[in-house]
Every structure is written in C-alpha cells, then in structure tokens.
Amino acid sequence: MRFYHRFLLWLLMALAAPVAVAVPPIKPAAEAPAVPADTLGRETPRSMVAGLIGALAELDYDRAAQFLDIPAPANNRQQLNAASQARAFHALLDDNGSLKPFAALSNADTGRLDDDLPADQEIIGEVKLQGKEVPILLTRGADGEHQIWRVSKETLAQIAAAAKGAPAAQPPAKNETLVAGAPLKDWGVLLGLGVVVFGGLWIVSFICVTVIRRLVADPAASSGYRFAEAALPPLSLLIAVFVFYNWADQLPVSIVARQTLLRYTGVITAIALVWFGLRLVDGIADLAVARMQRHQRRQIVSVIILARRTVKFLLLAFAGIGILGTFGIDVTTGIAALGIGGIALALGAQKTVENLVGSVTIIADRPLQVGDFVRVGDVVGTVEDIGIRSSRIRTGERTVVTVPNGDLSARQIENYAERDRFLFNPVIAIAYGTTSAKLREAIRIVQQVLAGHEKMAEGARARLGNITDRAFNIEVFSYIDVPEFDVQVIVREELLLAIYEQLEAAGIGLAFPTQTILCAPAEGVSPQPS
Incomplete structure (x- = not known):
C-alpha cells in the first residue's frame, strides 16, 4: 500500500502545485541586494534533485558530489573520494532507490513546512538496503552566500552502515550504450512497460464502451452510456499512469531513466484529468440542455452553455500551468508580469x-x-x-x-x-356604390366570421371605421389566440378567405383603387364625370 499512498500524495501535489505558485510573494518595501543564484541550482529541493539527476546522467561524479553534504575536497585524493561516494550513491539509486516524482517535490527555498520535519530538512526518497528502508534526507545549510539543499551526512552515514557486507552496486559503465544518461536497455524496459500498460487499458476501455453500447437500446438517449463513453477513455489513461508509476518505481533500472519518465507522467496525468473533465462537462451539459429543451426552459440553456465554456477554460488554464511547472518553467514570473501590466491590459x-x-x-x-x-x-x-x-x-x-x-x-x-397571441386587424374596404343596408350586412358578416372561429380571442371587434375618398373601411381589431407563428398564419388565411367568400355570396364587392375626374363644362352645360 506504500506505493498507493505515495502516488495519491504525488497526484495531489501535482494538482496543488500550480495553485501554490500562482500568487507571487509580496516584496518588502526595501530589499536587500540580490544574491547571485547557485550555479548548481540547489536552492530548492526540486531544483536540487533535477541538478543531481542531470549530473548523474552525464556521469559527472565530481559535480554530483557537490549535491552531497560532504566537506569540499582540498586535494586530488579527497576529490576522488567524493566522486567515489557520488558513484556509489548513483549505483544504490539504480538498484534499490527511489525518488519522489518531480511534482511532489517542493519548489520553495524553505522546502515543505507541513511534513513534521525540522524546517531545514526534507525527505526526497528512500533506499532499500538489506531489508531496511533508509530515507534520503536533505538538509539546508550555508555555502558561501547561498542557502542550499544537499543530501544529508546522516543519510550518507546510514547508507554506508547498511551497505557494509553487501555486494557493491555498480553504476552504468561509460562504455555502455547510454541514451540521455541511462542505458538503452533500461529505456526499452520502461517504454515497453508504458506501451503495455497504456495500450492494454485503452483496449479494455474500448471494449467496455462497445459492450455498453450494444446492451443499451438507445445509446443516444442513455445517460449511463454517454457517461461511460465520456469517462472511460480518460479514466483508463489515469489508471494507466497509476499502474505505470507503481510498477516502474519497483524496477531495478537506471534512476535517470526512471526519474525522467516519472517526471513527465505528471504531464500525462494533467492531460488525463483535463480530458476527463472536458468530456464529463460536455456530457453533463448535453444532458442538461436536452432536459431543459424538453421542459421548454430555454433560458437555462444559455446559462448552461456559458457555464460549460467557463469551466472548460478554467480546466485548460490550470492544466497549462501544471504542464509548464512540470517542464520546470516558473509561472510565478509570468503571473507577476500580468499583474504589473494589469492596468494597461484593462x-x-x-x-x-x-x-x-x-x-x-x-x-x-x-x-x-x-x-x-x-x-x-x-x-x-x-x-x-x-x-x-x-x-x-x-x-x-x-x-x-x-x-x-x-x-x-x-x-x-x-x-x-x-408573444402569447397575434394581432389580427385587417381593413376591409367596401366599394362605393354599396347601399347602406349592404354595408351593414358586410359589417355583420365580418363580425360573424370573427365570432365563429374557435381560435379567436374574446373581444374581437369589427366596425365601420372610416369613409375615405375611395372606399368604406371596416376596421377589424382582434387577436388570434395561438402562440405559434406557423399556426397563426393558417388561422389568418382561414379568416380572410371566409370573409371574402361570404361577402362575395352576399353580392358585396370589395373596393379597388379608383379616381373620379370632373372635366370643366362649357357654358350652359352641366359637368359630367368621366
């Protein structure tokens, strides 16, 4: 269970690390003169481990010895002894050692302050020797103007005591085929393990989705299938990271290859989590939109769409910060620059x-x-x-x-x-020459058509509204009591046709544009219209 706890701790640290670095520290009003950075990058536990792995990858044991808390060599003999200690430490890490993943290491110069250790101590891994688990402890101390982290004297003494009587481990030979500081066969073992784990779990997730799709009658309408389709592929990737971490940490392969790959599994973890989150958000949003549309609650659809885009943007932003942190890019400086340029940006x-x-x-x-x-x-x-x-x-x-x-x-x-109803207010123009009785009959016809249609709202009116220079205008003011546009078009057509048919049957004609011209008469002759 130790590996499970360590993996969960690493996962939580990977997610929390971007947040922890997102807020730049508040600088005091008066700052002390800047101290040049340590050339070996030993200011934080994370940078110290990265520098140590870099030195071991190059088989530069003189430089690797400077990451151990041993006295600075004063002569060639002491330098050879220091390099020998670094070489032995490298061999122990290859055979029986393990280091915490990159994301789980503190990137603060003070280290972790919540690990129940003194402020100047930090545990970065362990070494197994003769059935004993010896923790690899860092201590923080002064080196000239710098406060640096190094593997403690206590750890080196414990390793030396536990290693007495045991066969001496051997680091990679310089004549061995090395790729990026590790033997080629070790890279092959780790990459082969990764292909088997990731490929196998991907195939399992594909089979599960296929089986669920065949068991469900209507996959498009099944929330269970849609959730499985969205969640299983990224979930299988996340499980594969866990399995790979657990197995790779136990293999007796080069610490350089192991630590390098385990470092970048943090990138895969971030991708898997974001992929899972994005597909889960899309699946939940699609189901919610479909449900709101069935219940005619379209205003919620806009809220769901905006919320989905906001959540996806935040997921991508945090993933980007986490991935940049995994590659060793300090995002604090960039965020501070955004704060400085905030006013101009606004x-x-x-x-x-x-x-x-x-x-x-x-x-x-x-x-x-x-x-x-x-x-x-x-x-x-x-x-x-x-x-x-x-x-x-x-x-x-x-x-x-x-x-x-x-x-x-x-x-x-x-x-x-x-709109809950549609206005129906045509003007029925009756031709001049219509008698008053016929005009009254025309008004009654229009009123009866309005009153007899089931889709008309109460209070429909039809009255002689005006006598113009061309017609008698019967003005209609009523509402078609339907909310659908397509339905009201049909009702409007039915009303107009019914009015025209009954007026036609009653012998009442509709007006059309006419104009009467009176010519000036000759003297003694009455004017005649033309």
Missing part, C-alpha cells in the same frame, strides 16, 4: 470587459434566449448562440449576424417568441 480590453458584463446581463435579465425569433436593431432572425463575447442570430436569408453582447444588451430587443 485599458486596452474595455470592450472585452463590456462584452463580458453584457453577456452576464443578458443571461440574468433574459431578454432573449437560444431559439427565440427576435429583432435587434435592423437584424431580424433566430438566436442560435449566446456566447461569452457575442451572440449569433440566423437571419431569414440564412446568413449569420454576430452581435457583441455589450452592444446587444444596450439595444432595444423585440422578442417575437414571447
């Missing part, structure tokens, strides 16, 4: 901030939703998407108009989808 991003505020306003106030038919200024169409920066409207000509949300929230929005 001044240059006023429109972006305005659009973000506009999108929040649209979602909170809900003047329109995805699927609504709206008029925004001169744009008339169906809302297809409400994004973080802008919204898209599909016009009747099938073009897409993109409107920034800041502009959209400030405009007058006419939402046709919110």
